Amino acid sequence: MTITTPPESALAVGVTVTLTGEEFACAACGVVTDAAHVESVTVNTFSRDGRLAEQHVARFGRCAGCRERRQRAETLAHRYPSLAAAQGARQVALDRFDAVLAVGEMLGAPVRVDDAATGFVSAVASAKELSALLQHALVPAMSLAYSRQPEGREGTANAAPWGHVTPEHRSEARRALAAWLKARVDKPRFIPVPTDSDILGCAACGVGSVAALASESAEAWHSLDLDPRAFGGRRQAERLWVHVCPRCTSAIETHGVGVTALEAALFAHLGIRVVPGSVEARVTGFAALPLGTPANDTPWGHIDTAALKRDLASMGAGA
Incomplete structure (x- = not known):
């Protein structure tokens, strides 16, 4: 998933203006706004070694666009109260939801939170998706606001929204949002x-397909140059x-290529407790069947598992 943004020259990155009169910088995006929506923000100043040196309260405004986004954060808190409560105080939840939307x-x-809204490339449609957005984006989000910059920037404002965000911070945020968008569409599939296989199913259990996330499809199958014997x-x-x-690969990684791995995979599939190699189960893998044999609809469909269970029971195994 790729997030494309305008070139930095078009964003007026790093360009500031001096505030005059009753002008204030937006606490979030940093643009000039009036005194209609002023709020007090605790500003932290840090020493060169990263320690908190000073705290003081400064006044910032809130532009129309950032007020609208705050309303979307309120919507999320109302829609997903359990997730909001998990953040701690309601103000903390609102700040976090607002930050990841920013x-x-x-x-x-x-990010869309209202199904009737237009012009949004993505949407939060469930508590699970919001939780994932927090997981991916909260770290870069919480230091994004203009009022959270180390020097506080009182007396100045951005010439353009988010102009204070450094290229490195933008890249980190872009990766976080891209990861979230990718996770939203990365659903399991068969x-x-x-197609380069000489046989039509798993060499061990014979299934013709496995469930895996789309992003992991290339690793869903393990290839093997096999002597059928x-x-x-x-x-x-x-x-x-x-x-x-994958399941049969796990058995092979533990026991090596051979009948013992087949037994381990089959016994695990059947849920029976038998130490592989401790009984003569006479298990054959799908690769031992004639070429062109159709894949099994279910794992080990080429094995008479009912008869195998009876044989194991007669030997006092498989309890």
Whole structure:
């Protein structure tokens, strides 16, 4: 997911103006605003070694755009009260919701919270999505406001909204918002066995597809150059280029390529407690079947699991 913003020259980054009379800088984006919506903000001053050196109260305004965003934060707090309560005091929740929404606005990608709104590239549609937005964007968001800059900037304002935000801070915020947007669309889907496979399913259990997030589809299958006899084949055969599903891959990583790994994967699938290799289960992998055999609809569909359970029970195993 890519977030594109105007060039810095178009944003008047670092350009400030001097306030006069009853003018104030917006506490959030830093542009000049009037005295109609003035608020007191605690400004922190830090020493060179990063320690808090001084605190004092300064007066800032709140421009129309940032007041509208604050209303969206109020909407989120009302809509998702449990998540708001989890932030602590209501004021803290509002400040945090407002801050993460500001990340989108600063980047030119405002976040929608009202289904009737237009002109927004993304939306918070659930408490889960809001929680994810906080997780991804809260760190760069909480130091974004003009009033939170180290020197407080009293007496000056930005020539353009968010002009005080450094290129490094913009990049950090852009990565955070992009990660959130990517997570919103990264839903599980079924990933079929890769087309370069010599067989039509997992070499062990035989399934033809596995569920995985879209972003992880390239890692959904583990490839393997396999001698079919390692998976129970009874005749001499050419090596096969095959793929293994995540569950069977885990068994192979533990037990190596062979029948013991097949037993471990099968027993885990069946939920039976048998130490792999401790009984003669005679398990064969899907790769041992004739080439062209259709993939299994369910894992280990080529195995008579009912008969296997009976055999294990007769041996006093599988309890």
